[in-house]
Amino acid sequence: MHASFPVDVDLALVGGGGAASLVLAALDRHGVTGLRVAVVDPVHKRGQDRTWAFWGLPGDDLDPLLSASWSQVDVVTPAARRVLSLDPLRYGMLRSAPVYDRAAEAERRLDAVRISAPAGELRDDGERVTVRDPDGRDLVRAGWVLDSRPRRPRRPGRTSWLQHFRGWWLTADRPTFDPQRAVLMDFRTPQPQRGVSFGYVLPVDDRFALVEYTEFGPELLDDAGYDAALRGYADLLGLDLTALRVREVENGVIPMTDGPFESRPSPRVVRLGTAGGATRPSTGFTFSAMLRQADQVALALAAGRPPVPAPAYPGRHLWMDAVALRALDRGHVGGVEFFERLFDRNPPERVLRFLDGVTSPAEDLAVMRSSPLLPMTGAVLGDAAGRLRARLRR
């Protein structure tokens, strides 16, 4: 802990996980100097606790940190295997350890103060923000706070699902995986009664790969359920588990909800990461939005402007996601059918850019036209009625 509290800084990062690590790296990348920074988190993130898969243009400063990247990926359904060429994008895999290391290096260069304690209340008087600990002691006074502590949406969503998954990092003694072939989504897994399931494979080389089982749906599985699902998926892939070792296990739960995440709760507090709405409701993908917002924050600070990024996703995308979630949840449309049509009727680049929230309104219309029209219209009407009911209750 730092000797004299409260520490006076220009910028406090409250929460030092994924979003904050990307902000620190971006501050370094954009050559921000002379900024007094504090990071408040009871945990100093290090090592491997998650793997980020995301797409984007090659050639940024994350490239040297990638464990692997692919210019084509497979999307598999019981009916067909599609090989999607991603050019000019690439699908990349980042293990968390190099990202946390990169953030630590940036922290050192910025001479940031690290406070290994939980933050409690944030008091914003419009000029400065006081970060308190849970017992009410002042830890930091900051010009701006970027808060990425996990939190629930401001009110429960009309549809609240979870993306939940377990992955095994598998090692083999002989060539087993094809490092050129990543599987983005493989829907041949048995489908749950409510929700969608798929497996995927991200090979680092021919003897080391992440094989993961994922569900989008309202309920988590138990431990045995994830293991059984993963064993089933490994069977589908023709992998002989007796000849492989599970080197690491990766578990995760990510919210998929149309509940609103507040990104600016007070004048000088900005929420980032999942807490700030960076998780795409229809897919759980978060990384690209966090990266984009980190860059915007750093560019703004480098130019002496307030570190307030653009919203993670345009409002129309959040509405489309609310409709899609509703259609899936109410069973108006099947999950496999939904994703199958999305990938069959759009160029891959358009789908991926849409999922990242960076498509134009014209491209969005094309994406909407590819979805099953009648059931989606039902979901649109249901969503409108839900909004109206919520407004009348308020």
Ligand SMILES: Cc1cc2nc3c(=O)[nH]c(=O)nc-3n(C[C@H](O)[C@H](O)[C@H](O)COP(=O)(O)OP(=O)(O)OC[C@H]3O[C@@H](n4cnc5c(N)ncnc54)[C@H](O)[C@@H]3O)c2cc1C
């Ligand atoms: C296993 C896993 C795999 C994922 N894979 C992908 C992927 O492939 N692609 C993708 O797009 N997204 C993925 N995600 C989703 C998302 O990208 C990550 O969850 C990401 O880490 C979110 O960043 P964050 O900063 O919002 O939250 P976190 O990284 O969870 O950071 C939150 C931080 O807040 C700290 N904190 C908590 N309470 C306090 C407190 N009181 N005071 C101060 N600090 C506090 C925590 O210690 C933590 O360090 C994955 C998530 C998980 C869990």
